Amino acid sequence: MERFDVVVVGAGPAGALAARAAAEAGATTLLLDHRPELGHPVQCGEFVPAAGELRDLFGCGELIDRAYDIPESTVLRSTRTMACVSPFGHVFRFPLAGCTVSRRAFDKALAFRAEGAGAELRFPVGVTGVHDDVVETAGGARFGAKVVVGADGPISTVGRSVGFAPRRELFRMITATVDGPLDDQIDIFFGHVAPGGYAWRFPRAHDANVGLGLATVPPGRSLGGLLATFLREQGLGAARAPTSWWVPLGPPPASLVRGRALFAGDAANLVMATNGGGIPTAMLSGWLAGTAAARHVRSGAPLADYDRAWREALYLPLERASRIQRWSERFARPDLLLALGMRYIGVSGLDAMMRLRWPPRLGRNS
Ligand SMILES: Cc1cc2nc3c(=O)[nH]c(=O)nc-3n(C[C@H](O)[C@H](O)[C@H](O)COP(=O)(O)OP(=O)(O)OC[C@H]3O[C@@H](n4cnc5c(N)ncnc54)[C@H](O)[C@@H]3O)c2cc1C
Helix, strand or coil: CEEEEEEEECCCHHHHHHHHHHHHCCCCEEEECCCCCCCCCCCCCCEEECHHHHHHHHCCHHHHHHHCCCCHHHEEEEEEEEEEECCCCCEEEEEEEEEEECHHHHHHHHHHHHHHCCCEEECCCCEEEEECCEEEECCCCEEEEEEEEECCCCCCHHHHHHCCCCCCEEEEEEEEEECCCCCCEEEEECCCCCCCCEEEEEECCCCEEEEEEECCCCCCCCHHHHHHHHHHHCCCCCCEEEEEEEEEECCCCCCCEECCEEECHHHHCCCECCCCECHHHHHHHHHHHHHHHHHHHHHCCCCHHHHHHHHHHHHHHHHHHHHHHHHHHCCCCCHHHHHHHHHHHHHHHHHHHHCCCCCHHHCCCC
């Protein structure tokens, strides 16, 4: 059996950053993924906010500078504006700096950076379970690990193996591409197009990423049917290559450490509940997990240091986003109430809500 200091399961943004941090800190590191092609199929809206927007939300500037490095070659389009569209078509526009990336290229680029830092990258290798210090795979290979990082997404095999089951709601998501229109704006649509959730249209280089997500698909409807209705209503063409997947929403767990396993990204439930965005938190938590894992094997630092680090950087904004999402759910249906609510809080309220500053009575980071 091959032995490594750190075995990272899942080469998405969380796992790639965990493996890179662990390898850079001198730990022998193995990064495994069960996909034959990293980043494919794309199950993502592919939008990431600019680092400045993240600093505004989370603080933790040093961590963002170190870990939130979007590979330039994967950027499809820079965006400057977000538009929230009410159920009856009223548009609320505010500035939001970011870009769309090709997830197909993005996941590969991050994983190759980890490899460049010294991590060993192997795929397709499906992990079937983790038992104490042994990581078992579908092909029968077993790897010894002093620390395991569970970065294997919302349906985490590592989580199931070690009894890590955070409180969460799995949102159903579908995404596809369509022809333009192409500008520097990301559009989010609320109301009947995705009851209790939202639909989106994000510009890419030569086409647009469209999709929607919601907690429960209404009886008699399907995700594909909802997407087709949304595209028809918006006058957008037919969906190409639709894929569906899950986003875990809920408050951040109290601890992301179970024995010798650390969890990061979607496997750890670290998604911004107000918008379903999880790439930035995956990268930041992955980096912190990899750093803590390496310190543990190299100098005996307790793995609980990871809990201290991610909680300091991420906990309060994520927890507040979860409370805002639960609070705003009450106004999400019917369309008329939602439209009135959006008009009432207006563009400044919607902007402030995305920045976790509204409603004030829910407290800022408290
Ligand atoms: C439709 C949709 C749209 C989204 N849009 C956005 C968006 O626009 N912006 C944004 O920030 N976030 C978005 N998200 C959320 C974002 O995609 C996730 O939060 C992010 O990918 C989390 O990264 P991760 O590394 O934790 O997990 P993942 O990206 O899911 O990576 C997990 C990796 O683990 C691998 N894996 C899983 N199980 C095993 C196993 N047993 N053995 C080996 N490997 C395994 C998988 O192949 C995968 O590569 C969206 C999600 C969905 C579903």
